[in-house]
Amino acid sequence: MKPHRPRELTREEALRCLASVRVGRLVYTHQALPAIRPVHHVVDDGEVLIRGHAGSALLPALDTVVAYEADSVSGDDRIGWSVTVTGVARRLDGTDLGERLRQWANGDAGYVIWIHPELVTGFGAAEENGTA
Amino acid sequence: MKPHRPRELTREEALRCLASVRVGRLVYTHQALPAIRPVHHVVDDGEVLIRGHAGSALLPALDTVVAYEADSVSGDDRIGWSVTVTGVARRLDGTDLGERLRQWANGDAGYVIWIHPELVTGFGAAEENGTA
Numbered sequence: 001m002k003p004h005r006p007r008e009l010t011r012e013e014a015l016r017c018l019a020s021v022r023v024g025r026l027v028y029t030h031q032a033l034p035a036i037r038p039v040h041h042v043v044d045d046g047e048v049l050i051r052g053h054a055g056s057a058l059l060p061a062l063d064t065v066v067a068y069e070a071d072s073v074s075g076d077d078r079i080g081w082s083v084t085v086t087g088v089a090r091r092l093d094g095t096d097l098g099e100r101l102r103q104w105a106n107g108d109a110g111y112v113i114w115i116h117p118e119l120v121t122g123f124g125a126a127e128e129n130g131t132a
Numbered sequence: 133m134k135p136h137r138p139r140e141l142t143r144e145e146a147l148r149c150l151a152s153v154r155v156g157r158l159v160y161t162h163q164a165l166p167a168i169r170p171v172h173h174v175v176d177d178g179e180v181l182i183r184g185h186a187g188s189a190l191l192p193a194l195d196t197v198v199a200y201e202a203d204s205v206s207g208d209d210r211i212g213w214s215v216t217v218t219g220v221a222r223r224l225d226g227t228d229l230g231e232r233l234r235q236w237a238n239g240d241a242g243y244v245i246w247i248h249p250e251l252v253t254g255f256g257a258a259e260e261n262g263t264a
Contacts, residue, residue: 006187022209025201027159027166033218033251034159034166034199038211055138067166069157077154079170086165119165 006123014083014122019043024070026050028061048085050113051105058113061089068115081124085117138255146215146254151175156202158182160193180217182245183237193221200247213256217249
């Protein structure tokens with residue numbers, strides 16, 4: 001088997017990879033230290049929407065520049081692709097969302113964190129990035 | 133089915149969770165922006181060791197305060213536990229490592245990033261944190 005050489009993904013490829021999974025990690029700053037939380041997301045028309053937790057853990061992320069990462073790890077722990085989106089985290093409430101997203105958000109909590117992807121980076125082994 | 137109420141993990145529980153998986157995400161700063169990379173780790177006598185990539189992506193993390201997160205996500209995308217370790221990332225070369233770790237490191241690249249966990253936080257649903 002040939003080794004999988006990772007390569008940079010285009011913005012479109014990276015967003016497609018991100019849209020193909022449902023869990024990623026929100027990275028933000030809390031009390032001057034980096035904080036990371038696994039959360040659920042969807043990609044909706046190029047925008048990244050994250051389901052707020054019932055608790056307050058994610059509140060320090062609001063209105064700050066955050067990173068959001070998702071990746072693909074195979075059953076034998078091989079890392080396929082990784083995508084990171086950087087942008088400001090904004091809070092959306094139910095009234096800002098269409099019916100489908102409102103239902104998705106309410107499954108866990110009452111709000112959604114919206115990240116407009118200012119910067120999108122990613123790498124992946126060509127065989128595994130969902131763009132073949 | 134009762135909902136899984138996450139609770140804070142003790143340091144020992146959190147390190148045990150971290151030791152139970154092989155992939156996590158290193159969070160550091162690169163060009164004034166948060167950077168995240170999925171990587172492979174082991175926990176060795178309470179210390180976190182990360183396998184350096186063949187490339188130079190992780191070099192900006194060295195000698196800075198980083199966060200390292202791992203989590204457990206089930207097949208239906210439910211988030212079980214999440215553990216974050218914070219500390220300074222130091223580079224270890226082959227001569228610093230015992231035989232077992234040297235073999236592990238050389239499988240991918242020639243160096244290891246060592247994080248002494250100054251701060252260990254974690255949460256988990258009691259049923260899923262590997263400490264029952």
